[in-house]
Each structure stands twice: as structure tokens, then as C-alpha cells.
Amino acid sequence: xxxxxxxxxxxxxxxxxxxxxxxxxxxxxxxxxxxxxxxxxxxxxxxxxxxxxxxxxxxxxxxxxxxxxxxxxxxxxxxxxxxxxxxxxxxxxxxxxxxxxxxxxxxxxxxxxxxxxxxxxxxxxxxxxxxxxxxxxxxxxxxxxxxxxxxxxxxxxxxxxxxxxxxxxxxxxxxxxxxx
Amino acid sequence: xxxxxxxxxxxxxxxxxxxxxxxxxxxxxxxxxxxxxxxxxxxxxxxxxxxxxxxxxxxxxxxxxxxxxxxxxxxxxxxxxxxxxxxxxxxxxxxxxxxxxxxxxxxxxxxxxxxxxxxxxxxxxxxxxxxxxxxxxxxxxxxxxxxxxxxxxxxxxxxxxxxxxxxxxxxxxxxxxxxxxxxxxxxxxxxxxxxxxxxxxxxxxxxxxxxxxxxxxxxxxxxxxxxxxxxxxxxxxxxxxxxxxxxxxxxxxxxxxxxxxxxxxxxxxxxxxxxxxxxxxxxxxxxxxxxxxxxxxxxxxxxxxxxxxxxxxxxxxxxxxxxxxxxxxxxxxxxxxxxxxxxxxxxxxxxxxxxxxxxxxxxxxxxxxxxxxxxxxxxxxxxxxxxxxxxxxxxxxxxxxxxxxxx
Numbered sequence: 001x002x003x004x005x006x007x008x009x010x011x012x013x014x015x016x017x018x019x020x021x022x023x024x025x026x027x028x029x030x031x032x033x034x035x036x037x038x039x040x041x042x043x044x045x046x047x048x049x050x051x052x053x054x055x056x057x058x059x060x061x062x063x064x065x066x067x068x069x070x071x072x073x074x075x076x077x078x079x080x081x082x083x084x085x086x087x088x089x090x091x092x093x094x095x096x097x098x099x100x101x102x103x104x105x106x107x108x109x110x111x112x113x114x115x116x117x118x119x120x121x122x123x124x125x126x127x128x129x130x131x132x133x134x135x136x137x138x139x140x141x142x143x144x145x146x147x148x149x150x151x152x153x154x155x156x157x158x159x160x161x162x163x164x165x166x167x168x169x170x171x172x173x174x175x176x177x178x179x180x
Numbered sequence: 181x182x183x184x185x186x187x188x189x190x191x192x193x194x195x196x197x198x199x200x201x202x203x204x205x206x207x208x209x210x211x212x213x214x215x216x217x218x219x220x221x222x223x224x225x226x227x228x229x230x231x232x233x234x235x236x237x238x239x240x241x242x243x244x245x246x247x248x249x250x251x252x253x254x255x256x257x258x259x260x261x262x263x264x265x266x267x268x269x270x271x272x273x274x275x276x277x278x279x280x281x282x283x284x285x286x287x288x289x290x291x292x293x294x295x296x297x298x299x300x301x302x303x304x305x306x307x308x309x310x311x312x313x314x315x316x317x318x319x320x321x322x323x324x325x326x327x328x329x330x331x332x333x334x335x336x337x338x339x340x341x342x343x344x345x346x347x348x349x350x351x352x353x354x355x356x357x358x359x360x361x362x363x364x365x366x367x368x369x370x371x372x373x374x375x376x377x378x379x380x381x382x383x384x385x386x387x388x389x390x391x392x393x394x395x396x397x398x399x400x401x402x403x404x405x406x407x408x409x410x411x412x413x414x415x416x417x418x419x420x421x422x423x424x425x426x427x428x429x430x431x432x433x434x435x436x437x438x439x440x441x442x443x444x445x446x447x448x449x450x451x452x453x454x455x456x457x458x459x460x461x462x463x464x465x466x467x468x469x470x471x472x473x474x475x476x477x478x479x480x481x482x483x484x485x486x487x488x489x490x491x492x493x494x495x496x497x498x499x500x501x502x503x504x505x506x507x508x509x510x511x512x513x514x515x516x517x518x519x520x521x522x523x524x525x526x527x528x529x530x531x532x533x534x535x536x537x538x539x540x541x542x543x544x545x546x547x548x549x550x551x552x553x554x555x556x557x558x559x560x561x562x563x564x565x566x567x568x569x570x571x572x573x574x575x576x577x578x579x580x581x582x583x584x585x586x587x
Contacts, residue, residue: 027261031235035258 038063043171048103054121054130058108061159061170065108065116068168069143071130073102077142079129086147086154089180094144094155097176105170106145107157107179110134117141117156132156207414207421208428209406215290216404217435218283224436225276226392228443230385232269235262240321242377244370247323248462267447270454273315275443277477280308288508289529291517292405298509300398305506307391310384315477317380320373324459325469328368331376333472335362340491351492367465409518479543480536484562486547487555497559504566511566514573515580524572532565 044061046068051057057068077095088094098104108116115136123129127148132141140148145156162174190196239259241250255262284304287293293301320331341355342348364371406412412420422428446453458469474482481498488494504511512525519526535558542555580586 027264028231028235030260031238031262031265033260035260037258 043169044105046103046105046168046170047166048168049166051103056119056121061105061107066159066170067106067108067119067132068103068170069106069119070103071143075130075143077144077146080127080131080142080146080148082142083147083149086152088155088158092180093146094158094180095142095146097158097180098144101163101175103163103168104144104176105159105161105168107159109157110136110139110152111154111156112137112139112150112152203425203429204423206400206424207418208404208424209412210420210422211407212404212428213407214435215282215286216407217432218279218286219399220432220436221439222276222279222283223392224439225272225279225443226388228268229272229276232265232272233381233385235265236269237381240377242321242373244323244373244463247321247373251322252324252460264447267451267455271443271447271451273318274454274475274477275446277311277315280311281477284308284505285533288532289519290405290407291409291512291519291522291525293509294512294517295509296402297398297405300395300402301509302506303391303395303398307388307395309502310387310391312478314380314384314388315475317376317384319475320376321380322459323373323463325461325463325467326456326459326472328463328465329468329472330474331372332368333474335359335368335372337485337495338362340485340495343490343492345492405517407518407520409516409521473543476540476544479541480539483539483543483555484559487542487552487559489552501562501566504563508566508569512569512573514576516576522572522576524575525569528565528568528572531561535559535561535565 041060042062044059044066046057046059048068048070051068051070053070053072055070059066059068076099077093082093082095084093088097090097094106110117112134113136115134117132117134117139119130120127120133121130123131124133127140130143131148132143132145133139134141134150134152137151139150139152141152141156142148145158147155158176158180159170160173160178161168161170161176162172163169186195236255239250239254239262241247241254251266255266257263287301287304316331316334320327336359338355338358339352342352344351360366362372363369364375403412403414414421458471461469473479481501484498484501485491485494488497514522514525516522519529538558539555539562542551542558545551
């Protein structure tokens, strides 16, 4: 089929029109994008020297509570009776991602029904080591967020994070690449 | 695939017939000149105002504690491209009125308000009036110094009725009542902002939408006027008309592209004309900015108002000009149409055009005694235009009859 002058004009005009429509729609759609204020909230910096050992700093990341924990070097997950089959999105225990880090961040929302767990640094009669306890339905987590007991179906979420000197930067990929 | 979907719809709604009747079989005079494009440009600007306004309303807060920050922080800095839509909306308001003025002068020049188009003109006048109110109410919303003090002055204007030579008490009470009812109290506060906001974003746009639809329907019903001033018999003079589509749509489309290019040139590079620096200072009820004048599209009326020494007669004069504009089809009852064939009318049209421009320019200047005299002179010329119309019509009726009823 031979393309006529009219076909060419039609395609050229239509193309211009399409470019124009895109040019109008792009800023309109962009006004609905997350605002500058909410995107700055997607990155949190915490100075870990300000957190005592076995302490927790609670802040917020993307509108959710964020626990930044600092643990003594000798604390390992061997002390806990962890449910090994309850794994995060990466198919691993949180401990496998976080071990060796003296400070790290967890999303402080119970994976059962969204309550905020409590930090029990002294342990208790049942768990003889520091742990996280969800007051709503008794979910029990290790300090790394792995499940010990109770109804929660999976470990606590771990946000992307990296270390930069004394700072823990949550929201940028580092030793944890993405939210798992 | 698309053809089958359209077929399916067409079988049920006959949209193809509608398109053919309204676009292709709808014939318009071949000799329409460039100024006939202003109607379409006004329609485009109206669409631009509605789209940009919908985006702004999502982030604007009509409470005086937040209004300024929502306009100048949330919209200008926080929302992606929020600044663009505010620029478009502010420039659009000015362009809208500029195009409407050009459209009105075109209508006057070609006598497009005469039989059978009187209603087109009258509805168009109401659109113009509602548009002015929309512009005034929208002007307050950013809650800057100019917004605030501009509105203070506007709401004080009805109070000039108190200067009436007779029935001072009655006129004064009417003026004060109007002034207070505009504000919802003695001060310009949340109540005023709330009602201005409600009018600006909901009631007035709905009224405009309805009026514009009626205006377009009336144009279709009466047919577009003709620069030569003859009524074309579409059946018997097919050589004088052309299908609306593609001839008019392409021609007007090309002009629309030029218009949008100019419009966006201002939006991106020359916004300080439409968002003056003074208005980026929050409203302060205890400090009037040093220079306060209405927007350019009201300067003509403002100059009439302030150059006449009596506030009452100034008020009457500028309202009378508005009323005379409305009555134009009845003041000008000559059977001859279009300034091209009416030398006397053409001269008076020029007088009117230049007086309006002169009044607008004088409105930007300091109110010295000389300027006030010039203002009164040009005000007199504007009235002379309106008063000359019945005289010219009377003369033209005589010539028309002498030529045996031919124009």
C-alpha cells in the first residue's frame, strides 16, 4: 500500500496530538504523586551511639513505627526456641540477614494484626533473654523479629538499611537491600 | 476492532448521524475573518480554567489560618507541578477576560448582537458579568496582601450609594447592607473567605457552564453572523458557505495552537505579570500595601468611578455603562449590519474602542487632577458612543427606506 501525502499529514498531526496529550497528562498525574514531605519521610538517619546497649530507639519510617535496636555482640539466636519454618519474603530468618550487626532497624508492627510490640530487654520467666512481645494476642519475637511463639504468621518486616560510620540509614539499600 | 466498537455504539445512539449533522452538514459563512476565532479561544480557556481549578481545589484550604500557606507552600512547593497549575490558573483568568473583551469588541464591530442574535448577545453579557464576579471571588483566595485589600476596596464600593443626592438614608442603608452581605460581617474574615470560595469553585462555574452551553446553542440556532453584514440563505446560496468540519475546525485549530503557544510562553516565562510580588505577603488587616489598584480588566470601570468627583455618580456611571452594554441590541436598531457598511457606526466604534483603552491606561496612573479630567472626558466619549447609536440607527432607517428597503 502506498502512503499518500494525506496519510503522512494524518500520522504527523496524530503524533503531534499524542505528544500534546502526554504533555498535558504527565503534570496532571504527577500532582497526584507522593509529596516532597512524604518522600523525605522515606529515609531515616539514626545515630547509634546515642542508643544504649540493649536499648531501642522508636522513630517512624513511611508512617510506620520503626524500632532501632542495639544489641551486645555476644547475643545470638541460639538462646531462643525459634520457629525455623516461619521465614520472611527472602525465604530466610531475619537473623540470617541481621546477624553481626550491632544495630539494625525493624518495622515495629506485629505481623499478626498490626499492633506495636513491646521491647522486653530483661526477658521473662518463659523467655530467658531479651525479646519483643506483642500485647494484643501474645506474639513473641526474638530481638531480630523472628517468631518464637504466638499467632504471628511471619517475622517482623525488615526495611532496607545501611551503615555509614555511626549512622544507621534506613530507606537506602545496604546490608538489607529491600523490605523483606 | 475500534470500528466494531464504534459500530456497536452507533447502532444504538446514531452518533455518526449526529457528528455529520453537527460538524459536516453544519455550514458557516466562507468569509469569516480572524476575529471570529475568539469565541473558540474563550471556550478553550474555560476548559483550561476548569481542569487547572480542579487540581488546585484538592490542595487549597479555605480557612484564613491556612489559605496563604496552602496556596504558596503546599501548592507551589510541595505538590509536584502544583506551581504549574497555579500559574496556568492565574494566567488563564487574565487570558480568559482578555479573550472575552476581544470577543465582545468583535461582536460590536460586526453588529453580531442584532436580529436574530439579540439573545446571543444578552446571554454573552451575563457570561461576562458572571466571569467578572468569578475573577473577583477567585482573587481573594490566595489570601495575600493584594487579595485582601483588593477585596476590601471592592466590598466598600456599594457603600458609595450613601453619597446619593436624595434619599441619603435609604441609599446608604442599601449600600451598607450589600457591603455587609458580601463579607458576612463587618470584617473580611473566614466567613467571607468561605463564601467567596464556595461561589468561586462551585456555583459560579456551574452557572458559567450552563450559560456557555446556552450561548453556543443560541449561536447554532441563529447562525453565525457575517463580516459583510448580510444574512446568508444557506439553501439558495451554497457557494457562500463551507462545512464547519474540516474547514473551520482546521482553521480555528491552527489559531488555537498559536494561542496556546503564547499562553504557555507567559505561564513559563512571564508569570510576574499575573502573580505580582505584593501578593506573596500574607494578608495583614492592619497594613495597606502602598499601591492598590484593581486588575487590568476592571481598570476602565475603576477609572470611570474615581474620576467622577461624586462617589454616588461614579458608582451610577460605571453601572450604567454595564447596563447600556446589555441594552446594545435595542439602542442600535438600524437594519444595516456590520461596521464595514456603516461609516458613522465605524467612527463611533473607534471612539468607543479608544476611550475604553484610554480609561484602562489612565486607571494605572496616579489620580492627579489632569488625569481625572481626562478620565471624565473619555467617560463622556463612552456615553457618547451609546447615545449616538439610536441617532445613527434613525438616519440609517431613512437611507434604507430611500433605497427601497435594500441595505
